[in-house]
Amino acid sequence: MSTQGLLIVLSGPSGAGKGTVCKALLKECPQIQYSISATTREPRTGEKEGKSYFFTEKKQFESKIESNQFLEWAKVYDNYYGTPKDFVIKNLKKGKDVILEIDVNGAKQVLKNFPDGTFIFLLPPSLEELSNRINKRGTDSQEVIKKRLASAEGEISEMKNYNYAVLNDQVENAVEKIKAIIIAEKCKIDKIDVIKEDFKNDLPID
Template identity: 45%
Template sequence: MEGKRGNLFIFSGPSGVGKGTLRKKLFELVPDLCYSVSVTTRKPRKEELEGHDYFFIDEETFRDYIKANKFAEWAKVHGDYKGTLVSTIDKALAEDHDMVLEIDVQGAMQIRERYPEGIFIFIVPPSWDELENRLRGRKTEKEDDLKKRLEDARTEMEQAKYYDYMVVNNQLEKAVEELKAIIVSERCRIKKQDKTIMRLFNCSN
């Protein structure tokens, strides 16, 4: 309906907390969600696909995108650049699609400034030891890089208080159900249902 816009859900949390796994499982339960694929200068991991997990570009191209104001948010994280395209978000919301962003804390703060109506969800590990175990289990970083990610995680965790929701990723299925509950509750908010109320009951503003 004219004037109706989709919801924007922002998932953040420290590296290794399981954001990607949760997001993929959530999409199996709520298939009508859209995912905003980020742009990054990071080299792809062996299981990652171009255009599905990320758009992989070089640093020069990324800087050109910054100059052209193509990003809704961008940041240098763990030595690599990552960003989310404005066009991707605006198109989805204008077409009344609910979109999920899976981004770092720096990026989330930029998104809040541009899209204050967004729903911000912080994913946390069940313990600090578990976070370190998950990072080591990936076997994708050298020891120095791993230590840097853990240092960054402490800073990122301090930002959780600025989010709307927090989900502890201890048991995968439970965490996914909590994310689904957040999606459903936000979709049922009265302010998102004005057009439906008017249509069903012939109400006027």
């Protein structure tokens, strides 16, 4: 019905399961385009340019920040990461839905740059479960885990700026809800001018 695709922002605290849910969603809905990030870090084995990331020189990245070419960006330790506007816009214009799987700070920037997006906050079943998930990763030190849990509290307070919240009690439940949100968003009155045009063409009736 609507000619332009949806920009779907899937965010939430670290440990909510954004990556797992996003992967499962894309498996079920291969028509959704995953937003490929740009980064200044070195490619790892097996990573492909334009598939895993857009690998970008530091100077080029900084000049793109200057000229407002990212929907959001961040510096993590020594490396930049960001969502290139042009890739997202190009796909939306083609009518493709584009999903961004990003942290809460990134989503905040996208909200400013693209308020018409569909902002979905993924929630872990409880902070206890969040703690278990972060612990299970085993990659983080106790200090990092504590920091992550503390920041999760702050991040959950950001939820009010989103359109939807989806509880990630089970990955398949979360995916079903996100699929429903995408369908519903496309039925929203403000998204369906095309239909109204169709009807106008049908008139006058007799």
